[in-house]
Amino acid sequence: MIWDALIACYLFLAGMGAGAFALGAIAGWGKDPALTMKKVGFIVGPVAVAVGTLLLVVDAHAGLQNPLRFFYLITNLNSVMAWGVIILSVFLVVAVIDLALLLVKKETPKWLDGIGVALALCVAAYTGVLLGDAGAAFPLWNMAVLPVLFVVSAASTGIAVVALATHLLAPAEVGRVALLKRAGLVLPLVEGALVIVLLAVTAGAPGSAAAAGQASVAALVSGPYAVAFWLGFVVVGLALPFALELVRARKGAAAPERSVGADVAHDGSGKTLALVGDAGVLVGGFMLRYLVVMAALPVAFM
Amino acid sequence: MSDKRLGMLIDLSVCIGCNACTVACRQENETPLTKFNTWVESWDAGIDGRVTRANLPKLCNHCANPACVKVCPTGASYQAEDGTVQVDPERCIGCKYCMAACPYQVRYQLESGEVDKCTFCHHRTTEGLLPACVSTCVTTSRMFGDLNDPDSDISKKLAAAGDKAKGLMEDRGMEPRVYYIGLDETLGAEQLSAVHKGGNVLRRREEGNA
Numbered sequence: 001m002i003w004d005a006l007i008a009c010y011l012f013l014a015g016m017g018a019g020a021f022a023l024g025a026i027a028g029w030g031k032d033p034a035l036t037m038k039k040v041g042f043i044v045g046p047v048a049v050a051v052g053t054l055l056l057v058v059d060a061h062a063g064l065q066n067p068l069r070f071f072y073l074i075t076n077l078n079s080v081m082a083w084g085v086i087i088l089s090v091f092l093v094v095a096v097i098d099l100a101l102l103l104v105k106k107e108t109p110k111w112l113d114g115i116g117v118a119l120a121l122c123v124a125a126y127t128g129v130l131l132g133d134a135g136a137a138f139p140l141w142n143m144a145v146l147p148v149l150f151v152v153s154a155a156s157t158g159i160a161v162v163a164l165a166t167h168l169l170a171p172a173e174v175g176r177v178a179l180l181k182r183a184g185l186v187l188p189l190v191e192g193a194l195v196i197v198l199l200a201v202t203a204g205a206p207g208s209a210a211a212a213g214q215a216s217v218a219a220l221v222s223g224p225y226a227v228a229f230w231l232g233f234v235v236v237g238l239a240l241p242f243a244l245e246l247v248r249a250r251k252g253a254a255a256p257e258r259s260v261g262a263d264v265a266h267d268g269s270g271k272t273l274a275l276v277g278d279a280g281v282l283v284g285g286f287m288l289r290y291l292v293v294m295a296a297l298p299v300a301f302m
Numbered sequence: 303m304s305d306k307r308l309g310m311l312i313d314l315s316v317c318i319g320c321n322a323c324t325v326a327c328r329q330e331n332e333t334p335l336t337k338f339n340t341w342v343e344s345w346d347a348g349i350d351g352r353v354t355r356a357n358l359p360k361l362c363n364h365c366a367n368p369a370c371v372k373v374c375p376t377g378a379s380y381q382a383e384d385g386t387v388q389v390d391p392e393r394c395i396g397c398k399y400c401m402a403a404c405p406y407q408v409r410y411q412l413e414s415g416e417v418d419k420c421t422f423c424h425h426r427t428t429e430g431l432l433p434a435c436v437s438t439c440v441t442t443s444r445m446f447g448d449l450n451d452p453d454s455d456i457s458k459k460l461a462a463a464g465d466k467a468k469g470l471m472e473d474r475g476m477e478p479r480v481y482y483i484g485l486d487e488t489l490g491a492e493q494l495s496a497v498h499k500g501g502n503v504l505r506r507r508e509e510g511n512a
Binding site for chain 1: 376377391402416476
């Protein structure tokens with residue numbers, strides 16, 4: 001195995017951080033801004049992406065021992081990774097400036113938020129493109145599917161981590177962002193569909209990629225990674241959060257006279273359901289990155 | 303690109319799987335324990351009801367369109383003037399992107415963190431010598447030379463072989479510059495045994511049975 005759990009952690013943290021920042025920005029834009037949520041997103045975003053980037057540095061042993069070599073990182077702009085370094089760096093700068101403005105002046109310029117959200121999207125997509133550009137060697141790393149799948153998962157995990165913290169810090173705010181309720185139901189479905197597409201495309205890889213593609217899919221659905229895939233990703237990461245979100249949506253609908261946010265916030269079991277669901281999404285988000293990195297087999301695996 | 307393009311042609315019909323190339327390469331390049339710049343994969347193959355031994359030497363294909371060079375963020379992996387793919391260890395940070403991108407999986411990481419692989423014995427060819435694996439090959443299965451020079455031995459043999467000379471997994475789009483004669487016959491035959499990866503029988507004493 002060329003890359004391992006450390007890189008999976010990076011892919012997860014970068015996606016989650018990007019999603020958290022984007023949600024934080026969006027939560028602050030409405031007529032009734034959710035300021036705690038915005039603050040949480042603006043803190044989790046750059047911190048998660050920075051920690052993830054640090055993991056990359058730690059994994060690059062030769063660079064770690066000769067740090068000056070990191071200055072070569074943007075010399076080959078044909079390399080997706082060089083662009084990734086630029087994207088991560090610029091995102092971190094913008095996100096940290098935005099956070100500083102939020103903490104000092106209590107508000108942030110919308111145009112800067114907008115740039116940050118655009119960069120967050122690039123960060124999330126880049127984690128997929130990074131693997132996708134090695135797709136000629138690893139059929140599971142499909143350039144057409146992975147970037148979209150990782151963006152969707154970044155949105156899910158970013159929302160989950162911010163919602164988790166907001167449920168604990170300022171429960172009343174959660175219901176204020178209408179986007180969240182729909183996202184909790186739509187994103188798991190989209191993510192599940194994209195994973196099915198990824199597995200189908202990989203299993204049907206043509207020519208010299210056929211054997212490795214089929215073996216990679218088999219490793220996931222019935223091989224050494226089957227338990228992690230079905231239990232960790234499908235059940236805990238997709239089905240459980242989706243089911244809990246359905247239950248909460250029903251409860252909200254049953255008490256329409258109260259605002260949904262207040263309803264869920266003051267309902268102890270509703271809050272527990274939400275926390276469990278959010279934690280499930282985070283577990284699933286990590287499992288997705290871990291499985292995509294670990295279960296992939298190279299075309300030359302004989 | 304420059305007008306020189308070094309390549310290799312391996313005639314599988316005369317390779318006997320002796321692994322002299324594997325050993326010569328280790329001696330020449332002092333590759334680390336368990337790492338190989340070239341090796342021979344051997345297995346029992348069935349052709350027309352007979353059992354024969356299939357031998358398939360492997361090494362870096364020094365591709366004309368190498369994914370490893372494209373993905374390398376620092377420019378440590380590069381194409382040299384002679385068309386070969388080389389690694390400048392002074393620029394390598396050990397991100398392993400090249401190892402991931404190579405369909406042939408011929409790259410490995412050194413203890414020090416840098417990535418290494420077959421250089422086509424760059425230190426020898428620049429002095430007018432053949433790569434160690436070629437010069438040691440007991441059946442002259444391996445041929446080496448300038449693919450862009452129509453008068454070189456390798457170009458003549460490639461021209462004579464026509465469609466029969468092929469690279470590994472050409473559909474990966476890397477334009478490999480290691481050609482094989484008899485590749486379709488070798489890979490097309492029924493595989494009757496596990497693949498023995500020449501040289502990889504080496505074990506540490508604590509791992510194997512005493």
